Amino acid sequence: MTTASRPTLQDYLKLCKLKVVALIMLTAIVGMFMSVPGLPPMDLVIFGSIGIALASSSAAVFNHVVDQRIDNIMGRTKDRPMPKGKVNTKQAIIFGVIVGIIGIGTLVVFVNLLTAILTFFALIGYAVIYTMYLKRATPQNIVIGGAAGAAPPILGWTAITNSVDVGALLLFLIVFIWTPPHFWALAIHRHEEYAKVDVPMLPVTHGIPFTRLQILLYTIILVIVTIVPYLIGMCGLVYLTGAIVLGGGFLYYAIQMLRRPENSKLPMKTFGYSINYLMALFVILLVDHYFPLHLNQLV
Ligand code: HEM
Numbered sequence: 001m002t003t004a005s006r007p008t009l010q011d012y013l014k015l016c017k018l019k020v021v022a023l024i025m026l027t028a029i030v031g032m033f034m035s036v037p038g039l040p041p042m043d044l045v046i047f048g049s050i051g052i053a054l055a056s057s058s059a060a061v062f063n064h065v066v067d068q069r070i071d072n073i074m075g076r077t078k079d080r081p082m083p084k085g086k087v088n089t090k091q092a093i094i095f096g097v098i099v100g101i102i103g104i105g106t107l108v109v110f111v112n113l114l115t116a117i118l119t120f121f122a123l124i125g126y127a128v129i130y131t132m133y134l135k136r137a138t139p140q141n142i143v144i145g146g147a148a149g150a151a152p153p154i155l156g157w158t159a160i161t162n163s164v165d166v167g168a169l170l171l172f173l174i175v176f177i178w179t180p181p182h183f184w185a186l187a188i189h190r191h192e193e194y195a196k197v198d199v200p201m202l203p204v205t206h207g208i209p210f211t212r213l214q215i216l217l218y219t220i221i222l223v224i225v226t227i228v229p230y231l232i233g234m235c236g237l238v239y240l241t242g243a244i245v246l247g248g249g250f251l252y253y254a255i256q257m258l259r260r261p262e263n264s265k266l267p268m269k270t271f272g273y274s275i276n277y278l279m280a281l282f283v284i285l286l287v288d289h290y291f292p293l294h295l296n297q298l299v
């Protein structure tokens with residue numbers, strides 16, 4: 001679409017999906033702090049955060065470019081800057097490329113090559129592999145594409161240690177397993193819109209009851225996976241308590257969705273809960289890391 005007036009800063013910022021990037025950054029920064037016993041070097045924390053945030057924003061910009069036609073049709077997305085004609089394709093691509101180059105460049109120059117390469121893969125994974133291919137190809141799109149969105153804890157970890165460790169992989173796994181229930185709850189609510197634009201999201205291809213069941217199964221796996229950091233001694237009782245309470249809440253929503261299919265508000269409540277869940281879980285990881293409590297201290 002073409003635009004008569006110049007895009008505003010706000011238009012460009014909307015293309016970056018800042019709220020999503022904010023949660024992504026929380027997972028990345030917690031990855032940084034979890035990677036070492038004490039405090040990580042602050043220059044790496046700052047440059048690593050800038051680089052990962054800019055690369056994620058760049059990926060989000062390309063997602064808007066590729067999806068502008070379907071975004072224009074779906075009610076949830078039709079007011080975005082590109083369908084509204086506020087930013088045209090050329091402006092968005094130039095913006096996305098500049099932000100991406102500064103992001104990856106920051107990681108190459110001030111952090112380390114491993115983090116820069118992995119972040120670049122995550123950027124391509126979301127902007128190209130998920131958005132251009134998987135999203136339109138298979139109902140497993142977000143399961144596979146979720147690997148890009150789950151990468152930030154690894155990116156944060158490697159920014160500090162220059163290596164991928166078991167802890168980093170576990171944090172990745174938590175976000176990876178969290179993604180399907182996070183997204184499918186919203187996809188149930190919006191299934192008619194996805195059908196309208198021929199995007200094969202699970203509720204469209206396999207029906208809503210099957211999707212509700214998948215949400216519950218993934219949530220059960222999520223609760224199990226979130227207990228592993230305690231079992232391997234990576235976290236203490238503060239984290240374990242938080243993971244169980246938060247996981248219990250998620251299970252409650254998932255079970256309610258199965259038992260009360262007539263309640264049309266539940267899917268979006270579950271979606272909202274998923275975001276608060278991940279935010280709280282990662283904050284608790286951090287609290288536990290610096291203020292640990294272990295069983296032998298209690299007995
Ligand atoms: C393939 C993986 C993912 C898919 C398909 C997905 C899908 C979505 C969708 C469709 C929305 C709704 C946006 C809107 O309201 O317009 C959303 C919102 C959100 N997602 Fe995800 N998501 C994914 C991964 C992630 C990850 C990894 C994070 C962070 C760690 C995340 C955090 C959020 C947040 C914070 C929101 C709320 C944004 C807002 O209120 O504007 N998502 N997600």
Ligand SMILES: CC(C)=CCC/C(C)=C/CC/C(C)=C/COP(=O)(O)OP(=O)(O)O
Pocket residue numbers: 017020021024052055056057059060063067077119120122123126131135148149151152
């Ligand atoms: C470098 C790095 C870590 C990159 C990953 C960054 C990133 C922004 C991941 C977010 C995942 C997400 C919001 C997917 C939704 O896309 P969608 O097209 O299904 O949703 P939409 O319809 O709301 O656009």
